[in-house]
Amino acid sequence: MDVYSSNAIVLTDFFSVQSSKPLPQDDSLKLLTLGVTKAIAVKSGISSEIEVHKIFKKVNSAFKLFGATSKTIKHRCMVFGPGDYSDILAAKLVENDHFVNFDLSFPLYDDLIHRHSNPDGADLNKRILMIYKKTIELVESLYKGITIQPDDIIHVTSTGYIDPNPIDALANNRKWYDTIISNCYHRGCNASLQAIRMGHDFLKSSMYNKFEKNKSRIDIVHTEVNSAHMNICKYNPMNIIFLSEFSDGFIRYSLLPQSSIINNGPSGLKILSLSQQLIPDTINCSKVSTASPSFLLEVDTLAYIYSIKKYFKKFVVNLCHKVGIDYDKEKGKLVFAIQPSGAEYINKIGKLLHLADEQLYFSKNVMYEYGDMTSAGLPYIYRDILASDDVPTGTKVLGLGYAQGIILGGIVFEKV
Template identity: 30%
Template sequence: MSCIALSNFKSKKPKYELEQDKILQWLALAHTFAEAKTNKITLFSEKFHAFRQEIQEKFLHVGCSSEHINKRGFSLPDYLHNNWHEMEVFCLHESSQGENIQKRSKLFEKIADEAFDFFYPTSSNPPDGMIHVSCTGYVAPSSAQKKASSHKWLNATHITHAYHMGCYASIPAIRIASGYVYSPLSKEKNRIDIIHTEVSSIHTNPLIHATDELVAQSLFSDGFIKYSVSNIPPTHKPYLQVLSLHESLIENSSKYMSWNLTPWGFKISLGKEIPVLISKNIHLFLSELSKSVNKKTSDLLENAIFAIHPGGPKIIAQIQKQLNLQDSQLTASRAILKKRGNMSSATLPHIWQEILDSSDYPDQTLIVSLAFGPGLSICGAVLKKEC
């Protein structure tokens, strides 16, 4: 029997972890030091403390609180102290924006290499292909290419890069992998590994005090995960069977989200209209997704659980309200946001892993997966848990 199956999930926690309240305090202090350096404000003066109080209140007002995120993970020790002269990126005693994009890219390369070392130790069997997914760093040769080369998988493993798509990238990556395992041009390609390396923490800029930047800085964390796509049912269970994939763009929405390179790093832009635009279009999208698996929308709404990329708690809440979902249908989505924060493209695979590992979700559980990103893009999948 042929199918598209997701299995062999393996995640790697970032090296450092910190409570959300402490992260927000660190960010407020970093913003204050950046502002002081740029505008020549005397350190710890009345004006310095007034700005710090103002930015702290702004983070509390627009940022994601510890009610929704307990901890976030980071690959840099910078967030654990405020000795700016000892920072790897946020050397605010020298530059109010921190290091430039060249330095941040070198750090990404090192961190991504470490993730591939973790996922593919010396004894590893070669996959038929690797798809490296990231929107937070790109170097050539990539970590995937270097790993295949060092393991002498020179002809055994084909490498593909799925870069700069944003938080929804796991869905297109599965589509690419599915094409490989069924293409007549890819002889005997039965196992394609998808590897996500997201290092959002290196792209913070403490000199940008705009609301959308503060929202992003209060949400994003680092995430690393690997899983396999195959065209035959795995011998070991549980695994996820892919029943359908669907992608769509929201009309006249391209200006509301961007993710672009700057001299200091990657800069995000988030319009306040995003949750409303998604909620207005989610019914039509779900209708098309339902048709692709020959089901009524009501069947999925009543019988499936929902793995929703938590771009933020408002996204989950808006979709829950629009679709009239029960809290129990969103447990895994909220759990990953609470434990890990928004890990960009690595988030949805972490939710899938949570569902696979939990006995709360029995055999044949249907999973509607939804993720969003620049475009504005809505991407979705219908999966089924096989135990």
């Protein structure tokens, strides 16, 4: 008997919740253009109609140039997006050189909207508490109806840290006092890879430990609240991309030993290989810092794209080689989950990897339906691949990501 195969680990039982009513992309761009205009005007002490209109034109151009359109993103969920905005879209910001009062709920920028002040919005302390409260609710929804206690839960987020965390709160509410809760924090878009590695190793190790019973289920829970990190005082290209693409993602899934799903169990994605690699000398290409009022993302886009172009294909070929796949020969039979951090990036990677357009479908579709949910993006794609009748059992699936470091990450699954 092959001891390795018999103890393979499988991802299954993907379940996501909608964190808010999805905001149509065209509306979000209009609202953001108004919001950024007002924030910059207030910050500069400007309220004359002519001057505010000048700002509006600049901001509008920036969104037209760098913002993701409704061609690539249909809508996005944003916990801290605006409330009912139907009266606002066509409204004027300024009349008779005074800011107009809008009846709009937008908790991060309450002062800006109602008192025409504080363009920086809520400070980090307030944002983190808001994230915490909302995440506790959404994690409860993720676990609605789940009564069987997992051995471990791995909490994945890069958008805000409170200890004890919302998963500890869930465990307490469920009396799951000896479920081990581990953090997989501040690894951006690549965090699903790291969390899956952790879960895989926790489960596998338990099969060979004296001091633990064999674990039977490890959950991974992503809670990404990117909308809490909006900063509408800037309209540089990177911030426009952030504002127009990033969204919130809440998803959980489970890692099980394959043996437990063999007889009439659910289908799953069996882990065949995991790999990651730091690209040499790209430490300064991109950086995410804990900062106030919002976490700070800095990217040298050209250097970033250049590095990915140079290393990605080779990384993928090696990843495949490790599990006996000849990439160039077999790529047509593989199904791809490419980190949905912008349609542009998915296209570029598709080209690098010489993929047919339809091989980008799952990735582009998650980008289109949800926006950039950072670490939650890939798991949403895995969910869709697992549910798809077009992907038969036995198909090899490649999960590919990248994030600050620059670190490339890859997983090979087999649909079982």
